[in-house]
Amino acid sequence: MDQPSNASNPTDEAGPGPAVHFDNVGMRYGRGPEVLSDISFDLPRGSFQFLTGPSGAGKTSLLRLIYLAERPSRGLVSLFGEDTSVMERGALPAFRRRIGVIFQDFRLLQHLSVFDNVALPLRVAGQNVRQYGEDIVELLNWVGLGHRIDALPPTLSGGEQQRAAIARAVVSRPEILIADEPTGNVDPDMARRLLRLFVELNRLGTTVLIASHDIALIRSVNAPVLELAEGRLNRRARSA
Numbered sequence: 517m518d519q520p521s522n523a524s525n526p527t528d529e530a531g532p533g534p535a536v537h538f539d540n541v542g543m544r545y546g547r548g549p550e551v552l553s554d555i556s557f558d559l560p561r562g563s564f565q566f567l568t569g570p571s572g573a574g575k576t577s578l579l580r581l582i583y584l585a586e587r588p589s590r591g592l593v594s595l596f597g598e599d600t601s602v603m604e605r606g607a608l609p610a611f612r613r614r615i616g617v618i619f620q621d622f623r624l625l626q627h628l629s630v631f632d633n634v635a636l637p638l639r640v641a642g643q644n645v646r647q648y649g650e651d652i653v654e655l656l657n658w659v660g661l662g663h664r665i666d667a668l669p670p671t672l673s674g675g676e677q678q679r680a681a682i683a684r685a686v687v688s689r690p691e692i693l694i695a696d697e698p699t700g701n702v703d704p705d706m707a708r709r710l711l712r713l714f715v716e717l718n719r720l721g722t723t724v725l726i727a728s729h730d731i732a733l734i735r736s737v738n739a740p741v742l743e744l745a746e747g748r749l750n751r752r753a754r755s756a
């Protein structure tokens with residue numbers, strides 16, 4: 517069984533507080549009903565956890581709060597020990613760059629090749645992409661896209677797009693990785709391979725949260741599971 521580095525990970529040199537802290541958070545879209553209620557949990561730095569729950573339970577909404585696409589309507593969300601409600605607008609891009617996100621709907625840039633999509637986070641961070649070219653190719657080989665490096669996203673299958681989106685999210689070794697159903701479009705062998713990539717990233721210090729319905733995938737890793745039902749959190753420790 518894959519063993520993420522939960523519990524004993526020493527990666528907390530980057531300041532006080534857990535990577536993510538929610539205290540009694542509620543969230544609504546516009547004037548609609550609360551889709552998340554009374555949510556409290558921590559993602560300790562260097563931890564690896566799953567988020568599960570039925571369709572519509574609020575998984576994507578909870579992840580959106582973490583990567584600062586939404587604000588809570590009540591309660592506290594803090595990142596790296598900082599209350600997100602008092603972050604200056606100008607500070608948000610720098611925080612977002614510390615978080616790699618695999619979106620449920622991929623969000624690749626349609627006019628850029630697979631290579632350029634994956635290189636983008638490095639470019640945005642001011643890195644010299646030529647220096648990282650071989651690493652990007654190696655990563656694309658690992659996710660089985662070595663033969664599609666120059667392809668444009670509209671010409672890829674759903675599973676290929678998902679793997680490109682995964683490569684883009686991990687390429688800069690973010691401090692937090694948020695993955696929304698990252699294996700929803702690939703076969704079980706590829707799902708296990710991608711999970712190994714997340715476990716490896718976690719071993720290198722990244723805090724990982726994976727939203728998934730895939731019970732077999734969740735059981736294949738000994739990691740805590742946050743369970744959402746109708747916008748509320750039940751916690752159960754897993755020892756599969």
Ligand SMILES: Nc1ncnc2c1ncn2[C@@H]1O[C@H](COP(=O)(O)OP(=O)(O)OP(=O)(O)O)[C@@H](O)[C@H]1O
Pocket residue numbers: 545548551569570571572573574575576577578620
């Ligand atoms: N942009 C939006 N505007 C209004 N309501 C929304 C919006 N996005 C989601 N919702 C509602 O919020 C609730 C939670 O949705 P969310 O997408 O977070 O669920 P989920 O657990 O990710 O579901 P799935 O497993 O299908 O991806 C649902 O009732 C949904 O209809």
Ligand SMILES: [Mg+2]
Pocket residue numbers: 575576577620696
């Ligand atoms: Mg969702």
